[in-house]
Amino acid sequence: MTESPHPAALWPAPSGQSRPDGDEGAVLASLTLLGGHDKDGRPERLHLRLHPGDILCIVGPTGSGKSRLLADLECLAQADTPSGRRVLVNGAAPDADWRFGAHRHLIAQVSQNMNFVVDLTVEAFLALHAACRRVAAPERVAAEVLACANALAGEPFRADTALTQLSGGQSRALMIADTALLSASPVVLIDEIENAGIDRGKALALLTAHDKIVLVSTHDPILALMGGRRLVVGNGAVRAVIETSAAERAFLARLQRLDAELMDIRRRLRAGEAIDGGKAPAWMP
Amino acid sequence: MRVITVAGPPSVGKTSVVLKTAQALGERAGRIGVVKFDALATSDDAVYARAGLPVVAGLSGGLCPDHFFVSNIDDCLDWARRQGIDLLIAESAGLCNRCSPHLQAALGVCVVDTLSGVHTPRKIGPMLKLADLVVITKGDIVSQAEREVFAFNVQAASPQARLLAFNGITGQGAVELGHHFARAPEVERLEGSRLRFSMPAAVCPYCIGETSIGREHQRGNVRKMPFPEAAP
Numbered sequence: 001m002t003e004s005p006h007p008a009a010l011w012p013a014p015s016g017q018s019r020p021d022g023d024e025g026a027v028l029a030s031l032t033l034l035g036g037h038d039k040d041g042r043p044e045r046l047h048l049r050l051h052p053g054d055i056l057c058i059v060g061p062t063g064s065g066k067s068r069l070l071a072d073l074e075c076l077a078q079a080d081t082p083s084g085r086r087v088l089v090n091g092a093a094p095d096a097d098w099r100f101g102a103h104r105h106l107i108a109q110v111s112q113n114m115n116f117v118v119d120l121t122v123e124a125f126l127a128l129h130a131a132c133r134r135v136a137a138p139e140r141v142a143a144e145v146l147a148c149a150n151a152l153a154g155e156p157f158r159a160d161t162a163l164t165q166l167s168g169g170q171s172r173a174l175m176i177a178d179t180a181l182l183s184a185s186p187v188v189l190i191d192e193i194e195n196a197g198i199d200r201g202k203a204l205a206l207l208t209a210h211d212k213i214v215l216v217s218t219h220d221p222i223l224a225l226m227g228g229r230r231l232v233v234g235n236g237a238v239r240a241v242i243e244t245s246a247a248e249r250a251f252l253a254r255l256q257r258l259d260a261e262l263m264d265i266r267r268r269l270r271a272g273e274a275i276d277g278g279k280a281p282a283w284m285p
Numbered sequence: 286m287r288v289i290t291v292a293g294p295p296s297v298g299k300t301s302v303v304l305k306t307a308q309a310l311g312e313r314a315g316r317i318g319v320v321k322f323d324a325l326a327t328s329d330d331a332v333y334a335r336a337g338l339p340v341v342a343g344l345s346g347g348l349c350p351d352h353f354f355v356s357n358i359d360d361c362l363d364w365a366r367r368q369g370i371d372l373l374i375a376e377s378a379g380l381c382n383r384c385s386p387h388l389q390a391a392l393g394v395c396v397v398d399t400l401s402g403v404h405t406p407r408k409i410g411p412m413l414k415l416a417d418l419v420v421i422t423k424g425d426i427v428s429q430a431e432r433e434v435f436a437f438n439v440q441a442a443s444p445q446a447r448l449l450a451f452n453g454i455t456g457q458g459a460v461e462l463g464h465h466f467a468r469a470p471e472v473e474r475l476e477g478s479r480l481r482f483s484m485p486a487a488v489c490p491y492c493i494g495e496t497s498i499g500r501e502h503q504r505g506n507v508r509k510m511p512f513p514e515a516a517p
C-alpha cells in the first residue's frame with residue numbers, strides 16, 4: 001500500500017516549523033498505525049489507515065494492550081514505546097522537532113479516570129475554554145456545548161452548576177460535548193466510558209459529525225459494534241482488524257433495543273415503580 | 286557536561302518526570318546524575334539512588350533553596366565531573382514562587398501540574414516565566430478541556446517556552462523530554478555565568494533567624510500592606 005503525498009494544507013504545517021498556538025488551517029488527512037511487536041517480541045502485522053470521520057473500536061481482554069495502543073497514538077510513537085509501533089501523520093513520519101513540539105493540539109482524550117477539578121461553574125468554565133480557543137461568540141458556543149452535554153447525559157444539569165458537583169455521567173457527557181465542539185484536536189481517544197451512563201451512540205455521532213477520527217477502547221459490546229472497524233488486541237498486539245458487517249449492524253440494533261429495555265427497567269426502578277412481570281419484554285425467560 | 290535545572294512547586298511530579306526521562310534516555314545521553322535541593326528534608330535522593338542514578342542532596346535549612354542552589358551549583362558541577370557525569374540534572378523545590386534557579390547557560394525546565402487549577406500559571410513567578418520548557422503533569426486525571434485551558438494559561442505566562450504534556454506515572458512524554466535533555470547546552474563552568482532572574486532581596490531580621498513579632502523587630506527591608514478602608 002502506498003501513502004498519498006501530502007495534501008495542500010498539512011498537519012504539521014507545510015513549513016515544518018512549529019506554529020503559533022491556534023493551529024488554524026492545519027488539516028489532518030490521515031493517521032497511519034504501523035505494527036510493532038507483541039509482549040513476547042513477535043512481530044505485529046498491521047498497516048492501518050484512519051481518516052476523519054472514522055470510528056475505530058479496540059477490544060481485547062484486560063491487560064491485552066488497549067490503553068497502550070491509545071498511548072502509542074497519543075505520543076505519535078516512532079518505534080520508541082514498549083510496543084515498537086510507529087504512527088504516520090498524513091502519510092509521513094512527523095519530524096522530531098515537530099513531534100516534540102507543536103503537536104499537542106492533534107489529539108484529545110476522554111477517559112474514565114478524568115475528572116473536572118477546577119472550582120468554577122459550568123458556564124464560567126466553558127466561556128473560559130471558548131476564550132482560549134478564540135471563538136467568535138464564546139457565550140453562544142458555551143450554551144451549545146451545554147445543550148449537547150444534556151442531550152447525552154441521563155439527568156440534565158444547569159449552566160450554574162459547579163463543575164466539581166457533576167456526577168460521573170454528567171462529567172463524561174460534558175467532556176465529550178466540549179471535545180466535539182470546542183477542542184481543536186482532530187483525533188479523539190476514548191478509553192472506557194461505558195459505565196458513565198451516557199448515550200453512547202449520540203456521543204460517537206457528535207464526535208464524527210465534527211470530522212474527527214475517533215478511537216474507542218471498550219469492553220462494551222454495543223460500543224464495540226458501533227465503529228466502522230474494530231481492532232482485536234491480545235498479548236500486546238493487534239490480532240485482527242474486523243469490518244463491522246451488515247449482519248453485525250443488524251445485531252447491534254437488536255442489542256440496542258435490549259439495552260433500551262434494560263434502561264427502561266432501570267428508570268422505572270429509580271422512579272420507585274414496581275416491576276410488573278406481565279410487562280416484561282418477549283425475549284425475557 | 287550538559288546541565289538542566291528542573292524547578293516547580295512541591296509534589297508536582299519533578300522527581301517522577303526526571304526518573305522516567307532518565308529511564309527513557311538509557312545510555313543515549315551518557316551518564317546521568319542528579320543534585321536535589323530542598324529546604325528541610327528530602328527523600329528524593331534515596332529514590333534516585335534506588336533507580337541507580339548518582340545523586341547528592343543539599344538542604345538549605347533556613348535559606349531559600351534557590352539561594353542555596355546558586356551558591357552551590359559550581360561545586361555540584363565539580364562533583365559531577367569527578368563522578369564522570371555527562372548530564373547533570375538539578376531538581377529544586379521552588380518553594381517561594383519568587384525565586385528561580387534557571388541559569389542563562391543551562392536548559393531551564395519548569396514542572397507544573399494541571400491539578401493546581403487553571404489560574405495557577407499566573408501565580409508562579411520567574412521559574413515558569415523564564416523556562417525553556419514547561420512540563421505539564423497529571424493531565425491523566427483532569428478533563429481534556431481543563432488541560433487545554435491550563436496549557437493556554439501556561440503559554441500566556443511563559444510565551445517563549447515549549448510546553449510538553451507528561452504523565453509522571455506511566456512515563457508518557459518521557460521520550461519527548463529525553464529528546465530535549467539530550468540536546469541541552471554543554472556547560473564547562475558556571476563561574477561568570479548568570480541567573481536568568483535576580484533573587485529577591487532578603488535582608489530583614491526574619492531572614493536571619495528573628496522570631497519575635499512586633500514593630501521594633503521589623504528593621505531593614507520592611508514593606509507594609511495597604512488596607513483600603515470601607516466607610517463603616
Ligand SMILES: Nc1ncnc2c1ncn2[C@@H]1O[C@H](COP(=O)(O)OP(=O)(O)OP(=O)(O)O)[C@@H](O)[C@H]1O
Nearest residue numbers: 037038039061062063064065066067068082083236
Ligand atoms: N506490545 C507490547 N509490548 C510490551 N508491553 C506491552 C505491549 N502492549 C501492552 N503492553 C503493556 O501491558 C500492560 C497492560 O496493557 P494495557 O494497560 O494497555 O491493557 P488494557 O487492554 O488497556 O487493559 P484494561 O482493559 O484492563 O484497561 C501495560 O503495562 C502495557 O504497557
Ligand SMILES: Nc1nc2c(ncn2[C@@H]2O[C@H](COP(=O)(O)OP(=O)(O)O)[C@@H](O)[C@H]2O)c(=O)[nH]1
Nearest residue numbers: 295296297298299300301422423451452453454
Ligand atoms: N496521576 C498522576 N500522578 C502523578 C503524575 N506525576 C506525578 N504524580 C504523583 O505525584 C506525586 C508527587 O510526585 P513527585 O515526583 O515526588 O513530585 P516532586 O515533589 O515535584 O518531585 C507522586 O505520588 C507521583 O506518583 C501524573 O502525571 N499523574
Ligand SMILES: [Mg+2]
Nearest residue numbers: 066067191217
Ligand atoms: Mg485500559
Ligand SMILES: [Mg+2]
Nearest residue numbers: 299300329376
Ligand atoms: Mg521531588
Ligand SMILES: [Zn+2]
Nearest residue numbers: 349351381384
Ligand atoms: Zn526564594
Ligand SMILES: [Zn+2]
Nearest residue numbers: 488489491492
Ligand atoms: Zn526576610
